[in-house]
Amino acid sequence: MKLFCISHNYHYEIENVIRLFLPFQKILVLKEKEELSGDYLYTEKIEENGRITLVSEFSFGGKTQKSENQYLNITDNEAELYLAGMVLTQFVKEFDFKPNWGIVTGVRPSKLMASVIDEVGEENAKEYFIKKFLAEPNKAEMAFNVAKMEEKIIKSADGDSFSLYISIPYCPTRCSYCSFVSHSISNEKARDLIPQYVEKLCEELKVIAEISKNNGLYLKSVYWGGGTPTTLTHEQLDVILTEIENDFDLSRCIEYTVEAGRPDTITKEKLETLKKHNVNRISINPQTFNNSVLNEIGRRHSAEDTVTKYNLARETGFDAINMDLIAGLPTDTVESFKNSIEKAITLNPENITVHTLSLKRSSTIVTEDEKSSLDATVTGDMVEYANKRLSESGYKPYYMYRQSKSLGNLENVGWCKENKECYYNVYMMGECQTVLSAGAGSVTKLKEPCGRQIERIFNFKFPFEYIDRFNELIERKDRINTFYKEYPIK
Numbered sequence: 001m002k003l004f005c006i007s008h009n010y011h012y013e014i015e016n017v018i019r020l021f022l023p024f025q026k027i028l029v030l031k032e033k034e035e036l037s038g039d040y041l042y043t044e045k046i047e048e049n050g051r052i053t054l055v056s057e058f059s060f061g062g063k064t065q066k067s068e069n070q071y072l073n074i075t076d077n078e079a080e081l082y083l084a085g086m087v088l089t090q091f092v093k094e095f096d097f098k099p100n101w102g103i104v105t106g107v108r109p110s111k112l113m114a115s116v117i118d119e120v121g122e123e124n125a126k127e128y129f130i131k132k133f134l135a136e137p138n139k140a141e142m143a144f145n146v147a148k149m150e151e152k153i154i155k156s157a158d159g160d161s162f163s164l165y166i167s168i169p170y171c172p173t174r175c176s177y178c179s180f181v182s183h184s185i186s187n188e189k190a191r192d193l194i195p196q197y198v199e200k201l202c203e204e205l206k207v208i209a210e211i212s213k214n215n216g217l218y219l220k221s222v223y224w225g226g227g228t229p230t231t232l233t234h235e236q237l238d239v240i241l242t243e244i245e246n247d248f249d250l251s252r253c254i255e256y257t258v259e260a261g262r263p264d265t266i267t268k269e270k271l272e273t274l275k276k277h278n279v280n281r282i283s284i285n286p287q288t289f290n291n292s293v294l295n296e297i298g299r300r301h302s303a304e305d306t307v308t309k310y311n312l313a314r315e316t317g318f319d320a321i322n323m324d325l326i327a328g329l330p331t332d333t334v335e336s337f338k339n340s341i342e343k344a345i346t347l348n349p350e351n352i353t354v355h356t357l358s359l360k361r362s363s364t365i366v367t368e369d370e371k372s373s374l375d376a377t378v379t380g381d382m383v384e385y386a387n388k389r390l391s392e393s394g395y396k397p398y399y400m401y402r403q404s405k406s407l408g409n410l411e412n413v414g415w416c417k418e419n420k421e422c423y424y425n426v427y428m429m430g431e432c433q434t435v436l437s438a439g440a441g442s443v444t445k446l447k448e449p450c451g452r453q454i455e456r457i458f459n460f461k462f463p464f465e466y467i468d469r470f471n472e473l474i475e476r477k478d479r480i481n482t483f484y485k486e487y488p489i490k
Contacts, residue, residue, distance in 0.1 A: 001039040001060075004030050008045035010080045016105035017084050021091045023359060023405040043083060054083045058090040065090045085134055099409040100380060102134030108429060109411065110150055110400045113143035142387065142397060146413070149398040153426040157433035159449030160489045161220040162212060163424050164248070166201070166240070167439030168229040169463060170194065172264055172300060193463045197440070198236050200470050202243040204438040207474055209247035212436060215484040219248050220433070223424040224258040230265040234273045241277035250278070255423055257281040263309040264301040271316040281422060284310050285324035289340040293332045303343070310347055320420060321349040327386065328357035328379035328407045337382040345393045350420040352395060354386045356410035358403040376408030383410050390415045399425045436480070440466035446480065448487040455483060
C-alpha cells in the first residue's frame with residue numbers, strides 16, 4: 001500500500017501502526033502528492049498562523065475514511081502522536097480490532113514508561129500512557145509495574161561492569177515458529193562443524209577476557225543463549241565452561257545462566273557439568289504442556305519429558321529455573337493454554353516467561369500467502385489469563401519486551417518469585433550496560449559509562465562464516481578498545 005507523508009517526517013511511527021493490522025503488507029512511502037488510487041494512507045501536516053492541521057485519509061478495499069483535526073500550540077512530538085492516533089482510529093474501524101497497546105509499537109514499552117515517569121511523575125504516568133498513547137489501562141499498569149521493577153536492577157549496572165553473552169546456535173530440530181539463526185544437528189553438515197565451533201568460541205573468549213581486563217571492566221553476569229546450549233555434549237560444555245573460568249574473574253559475577261531450553265537436550269551428565277562450574281540459573285522451556293501442539297510446532301519432546309527433566313534439575317540442586325510458555329501457537333486453544341499456565345504454576349519454578357507468538361518471515365509457521373489463521377483476540381485472552389494467574393500466584397512482572405509482528409502487538413513478560421529476577425535480561429533490554437558477546441550471530445553492545453552512547457559490533461551469523469572469517473571477526477573486537485578510549489570509565 002502507498003503511504004503518503006506530506007510535510008512531515010512521521011513515517012516510521014505511522015508505518016508501525018499500519019503493521020499492527022497488516023504485518024506483511026509492503027509499504028511504499030511517498031513524500032510528494034500524486035493521484036490517489038488503490039489502497040493508500042494519505043497523511044499531511046499543515047502549519048498556518050500557529051495552527052497545525054493534521055489530515056489522515058485511509059482507503060482500503062474500496063472504502064475510504066477521512067479525518068482532519070486542528071491544534072494550537074503543540075510540539076512536533078505531540079503532532080506525531082496525534083496523527084498516529086488518528087491513523088490507529090481509522091484502522092480500528094476498518095479491521096474491527098483495537099490493539100491493547102494503542103500506538104505504543106516499540107520493542108521496550110517499560111523503557112518508554114520509565115521516560116514518561118521522568119517527564120510527568122509517577123502519579124501521572126499511567127494516565128499519560130492511556131490518553132497520549134491510547135493504551136488500555138491494564139497495559140499501562142503492566143508497563144508501570146515492570147518499569148519500577150527494572151529500576152533497581154538498572155541502577156546496579158556500574159559503568160565499569162559488563163555482561164558476557166555466549167551464543168550456541170544449535171538445536172536438536174528447528175521449531176516452526178523460530179526466526180533465530182539456529183541450526184538443527186539432525187543436519188550432518190551443521191553437526192560436523194560443532195567441534196571447530198567450540199574451538200573458535202574458546203579462542204574468542206580469550207580475546208574478550210583480555211580486552212575486558214585491559215579496559216578495567218569487571219564481569220557481572222554470564223548468559224548462554226542460542227539455539228539451545230545444551231545441544232552440545234557434556235564434554236563440550238565442560239570445555240567452554242572451563243575456558244570461561246580460566247579466562248575471566250568470576251569473583252564479582254552475581255549470576256550465571258545457561259538456557260537448557262529444550263527438555264530433549266537435558267541429561268544428568270549435562271546438569272552435573274553445569275552445576276560443577278557454578279551455573280546457578282537455567283531455563284527448561286515447555287512452550288506448551290499440550291502434546292498435540294508440541295507435535296504441531298516440531299518439538300521432539302512431550303509435556304511429560306519437561307516435567308521429568310525439571311525434576312531432574314531440582315534433584316541436581318538448581319534452585320533458579322525459568323520456564324517459557326508461548327501464547328498463540330498453532331492449534332492451541334484458550335483452554336489448553338490455561339492448562340499450560342496452571343501446570344507451570346504447580347511446578348513452581350522461580351521464573352515463568354510468557355511470550356506472544358511472533359510471525360517472522362524466517363520462520364516456517366508463516367504460510368505462503370503470508371496470512372495467519374491465528375486470532376489475535378484469542379491470543380490476547382491467553383496473555384491476560386497468564387497475567388492474572390501469575391500475579392495471583394506470587395509472581396511479579398520484572399522485565400518486558402516486544403517483537404515485531406507479534407500477534408496483536410502483544411508483549412513478552414518475564415515473571416519472577418521474590419528476589420529471583422534475572423539481572424541479565426534487564427541489563428540487555430534496558431541497554432544500561434555493556435554486553436560483550438561471543439559466538440555466531442551474537443552482538444556486542446557497548447554502553448558509554450554513565451552516558452547514553454550505544455554502539456554495536458556484529459559477529460557473523462552462521463557457524464561456517466564464524467569459523468572461516470574468524471580473524472576478521474577478532475579484528476572487529478578492537479573497536480572495544482577504541483570505544484573505551486573515547487568514552488573512558490570515570
